[in-house]
Amino acid sequence: MKTTFQDDVIDLVLQIPKGRVTSYGAIAKFLGHTRGARMVGWVMNNCQVINEARQIKIPAHRVVNRNGLLTGRHHFETPTKMQELLESENIKVENHQIQEFESVFWNPQELM
C-alpha cells in the first residue's frame, strides 16, 4: 500500500493543533498540489466514512475554505455541528464564518 493522497491529507488534518484551522488550499499546497484543493475536499468527504469505519476522529471542523467560511458544514452530522466544535475550541464563528481567521489560521509549514 503506497502512500495515497488521502492518507497524506488525513495525516495532516490530524496534526492540526487544537484551536487552529487551516484551508484546503494550504493542505494541498503542502502536499505538492498547489491548486489541488478540490481533492482535499474529496478526501475530507471520505474522512466521514473513515471516522466511522476506523473509529478515529478527524477534526474536519478545523478545515475551512480560504475565506474562513465553514463551507463543509453541510457534510457534518448537523449543519451546526461544525460551528459548535469550533466554538468549543475557542474559535469564534459568526454567520458560518470564522472571526479573526488570520489569527487562528494554521499553516502546515509550521509543522516543520
Add this chain to the structure above:
DNA sequence: ACTTTGACTATAA
C-alpha cells in the same frame, strides 16, 4: 476508457 463530480482557489471582467 470516458464522463461527471467535487467540503477549492486564483484570476479576470
Add this chain to the structure above:
DNA sequence: GTTATAGCCAAAG
C-alpha cells in the same frame, strides 16, 4: 464589491 471562468487531479459511475 460581485460574478464568471479556468485550473487542478483523483475517485466513482
